[in-house]
Amino acid sequence: MDNLVKRAKELLENKTVQVVIGYEAGPTGVIRPAFITDPEKAGKLIYNDKCDQNLAVYLTKKEVKNFGKMAIVATLPVMRSIMMLISEQQLFAESIVVLGISADGNLLDIADINIMQGYIEKSDLSNPEKYKALLAELNKLNPEEKFAYWQKELSKCIKCYACRQACPMCYCTRCTVEVNQPQWIPVQANTHGNMEWHILRAMHLAGRCISCGECGRACPVGIPCHLLTMQLTDQVYTYFKVYAGTSDKMNSVLSTFEPNDKESFII
Amino acid sequence: METTRKLIRKQSVEKLYNALTSNRQVYAPVVAADKQIEYRYNPGFAEVTFGHIRSTLSVKNVVFPKVENLFFYTNARSESTITDIDMSRIPEVVLWGAHPCDNAAFDTLRSIFCWDIKDEFFSKRLEKLAVIGLSCHLSDEYCFCTSVGLSPDSKKGSDILLSLLKNGDYHADILTEKGNEIVKSAADLFETVSDEKEVITEVKQKFSHEQVTSKLSAAFEHPFWVENSLRCIGCGACAYVCPTCACFDIQDETRGKNGKRYRSWDSCGFGLFTLHTSGHNPREVQSQRWRQRIMHKFSYMPERNESLGCVGCGRCSSGCPVDMNIAEQLEALQNI
Ligand code: SF4
Ligand code: SF4
Ligand code: SF4
Numbered sequence: 185m186d187n188l189v190k191r192a193k194e195l196l197e198n199k200t201v202q203v204v205i206g207y208e209a210g211p212t213g214v215i216r217p218a219f220i221t222d223p224e225k226a227g228k229l230i231y232n233d234k235c236d237q238n239l240a241v242y243l244t245k246k247e248v249k250n251f252g253k254m255a256i257v258a259t260l261p262v263m264r265s266i267m268m269l270i271s272e273q274q275l276f277a278e279s280i281v282v283l284g285i286s287a288d289g290n291l292l293d294i295a296d297i298n299i300m301q302g303y304i305e306k307s308d309l310s311n312p313e314k315y316k317a318l319l320a321e322l323n324k325l326n327p328e329e330k331f332a333y334w335q336k337e338l339s340k341c342i343k344c345y346a347c348r349q350a351c352p353m354c355y356c357t358r359c360t361v362e363v364n365q366p367q368w369i370p371v372q373a374n375t376h377g378n379m380e381w382h383i384l385r386a387m388h389l390a391g392r393c394i395s396c397g398e399c400g401r402a403c404p405v406g407i408p409c410h411l412l413t414m415q416l417t418d419q420v421y422t423y424f425k426v427y428a429g430t431s432d433k434m435n436s437v438l439s440t441f442e443p444n445d446k447e448s449f450i451i
Numbered sequence: 452m453e454t455t456r457k458l459i460r461k462q463s464v465e466k467l468y469n470a471l472t473s474n475r476q477v478y479a480p481v482v483a484a485d486k487q488i489e490y491r492y493n494p495g496f497a498e499v500t501f502g503h504i505r506s507t508l509s510v511k512n513v514v515f516p517k518v519e520n521l522f523f524y525t526n527a528r529s530e531s532t533i534t535d536i537d538m539s540r541i542p543e544v545v546l547w548g549a550h551p552c553d554n555a556a557f558d559t560l561r562s563i564f565c566w567d568i569k570d571e572f573f574s575k576r577l578e579k580l581a582v583i584g585l586s587c588h589l590s591d592e593y594c595f596c597t598s599v600g601l602s603p604d605s606k607k608g609s610d611i612l613l614s615l616l617k618n619g620d621y622h623a624d625i626l627t628e629k630g631n632e633i634v635k636s637a638a639d640l641f642e643t644v645s646d647e648k649e650v651i652t653e654v655k656q657k658f659s660h661e662q663v664t665s666k667l668s669a670a671f672e673h674p675f676w677v678e679n680s681l682r683c684i685g686c687g688a689c690a691y692v693c694p695t696c697a698c699f700d701i702q703d704e705t706r707g708k709n710g711k712r713y714r715s716w717d718s719c720g721f722g723l724f725t726l727h728t729s730g731h732n733p734r735e736v737q738s739q740r741w742r743q744r745i746m747h748k749f750s751y752m753p754e755r756n757e758s759l760g761c762v763g764c765g766r767c768s769s770g771c772p773v774d775m776n777i778a779e780q781l782e783a784l785q786n787i
Binding site: 210343 | 700772
């Protein structure tokens with residue numbers, strides 16, 4: 185990843201950006217996000233197949249934005265998250281530089297949003313293979329079995345909201361679960377409260393989830409909550425032929441009415 | 452009480468476990484289908500693990516459940532009634548096979564819940580709890596009990612502490628009256644000690660907690676906090692898996708005329724935790740919340756509760772989605 189380090193160093197040296205968001209190996213060897221502000225420290229940056237956190241979550245974090253213009257190491261899911269954030273007016277295209285990383289781990293030349301859009305459009309946007317297999321297994325179950333599966337999984341949930349915090353698209357400063365006048369979602373982490381929380385989370389991400397799997401990766405108790413949003417990604421594609429995060433001018437599928445929308449799912 | 456040491460043979464451990472599960476709720480660790488270590492009530496002995504390093508969640512929920520109902524109410528136009536929780540229904544529980552760090556945490560929790568007013572729910576649950584601890588013969592890079600004044604075989608918090616011997620038998624240190632009662636109920640299983648050696652893991656000391664505490668008193672405004680918490684995403688994972696984190700939220704849940712008030716786990720890592728009704732938030736950004744987490748455990752608690760707020764179990768670090776390694780940060784803090 186010499187190219188990445190070189191490019192990051194340049195961007196910091198010529199003051200194009202004030203911070204580079206990328207990955208480093210911590211002292212115990214665990215890969216984690218790095219925030220490089222000093223060009224001399226650019227050498228800390230690495231990229232390998234263990235760098236799977238979706239870094240776009242930091243583009244809306246106050247203390248990171250405070251640095252100024254940000255460069256971000258961006259694999260396909262990160263690029264798609266960036267598109268989502270721009271289209272939902274959470275981010276200005278001018279406030280970032282994208283250090284794109286191709287599927288085989290090489291630095292891409294992403295000069296602007298249009299080039300990024302071109303790269304995204306050429307890519308396979310369906311759910312990643314490893315998740316497709318899990319979803320196919322789940323979809324073999326009948327509705328009762330599926331419900332029982334999720335009830336068992338969700339009973340483990342402790343409502344730490346790591347899934348929400350890890351997701352770039354969960355940027356609301358006041359999440360519905362935090363509203364208590366009226367209280368929409370029970371605060372308690374019991375079967376009922378957990379079910380409602382996960383249904384809410386999945387519905388708010390329907391048509392907005394870009395299939396990075398970050399929520400499931402973040403969950404400390406190992407609930408595969410990413411499969412809920414990925415299932416909806418599949419369904420949104422089936423009905424509307426749209427994948428999230430493909431352009432900076434997208435309208436959210438589920439909050440936009442088109443006269444020719446299919447309505448076959450309305451009973 | 453004078454503590455005594457006995458021997459319990461490998462085969463007798465199973466008999467003891469079965470005797471306890473026959474008339475009590477025994478909360479014991481098992482390896483779940485997804486390889487996570489979970490505690491369950493009365494699993495079959497064959498399922499119980501003796502070789503785990505740390506369970507994903509701590510065992511604090513036996514005294515501080517993730518949801519605790521405080522009372523039920525009915526709101527009628529003319530009058531409202533409150534029904535208290537029947538404390539006599541809180542069951543006797545035997546915690547089986549929990550490690551010394553987790554057991555020491557009950558003392559830490561007591562120093563919080565019974566600091567001024569004795570919390571009745573916590574106290575009742577603790578009173579009904581007997582702890583058969585298990586010294587650690589395994590550890591990993593996240594463990595740091597020896598940096599916070601404990602060790603892989605510390606006795607704090609256990610009523611009986613089992614320690615594995617080279618030949619597979621166990622030493623049983625009988626530490627309290629509760630422990631003694633259990634031993635008496637199965638006296639024939641406990642024998643005189645042999646000179647077989649114990650297998651106790653070694654945990655390297657990473658920092659001096661005294662030094663960390665002394666450094667923290669002048670570190671409130673240090674740039675360390677922002678630099679080292681940029682990657683923190685502000686979830687509750689670290690607090691919820693932690694055996695000593697005790698913050699809770701109180702909520703009412705009403706259906707028609709009836710409702711209940713309960714408390715449930717909360718975390719100082721959440722932005723909402725300190726948000727005032729006015730809109731002002733004294734801990735506006737994540738670095739301030741991360742600072743609070745460390746300050747509370749290593750500065751405010753030693754000062755006010757005469758107890759550290761951390762037992763070195765390493766869960767917050769192994770469970771954190773972005774590798775906020777607390778031992779690494781404490782090591783750095785002792786030298787700032
Ligand atoms: S990260 Fe896991 S445990 Fe935490 S709220 Fe999400 S599903 Fe529940
Ligand atoms: S330190 Fe880790 S687990 Fe704790 S709030 Fe931050 S990201 Fe979540
Ligand atoms: S702060 Fe971390 S290491 Fe310390 S007791 Fe809590 S979870 Fe364990």
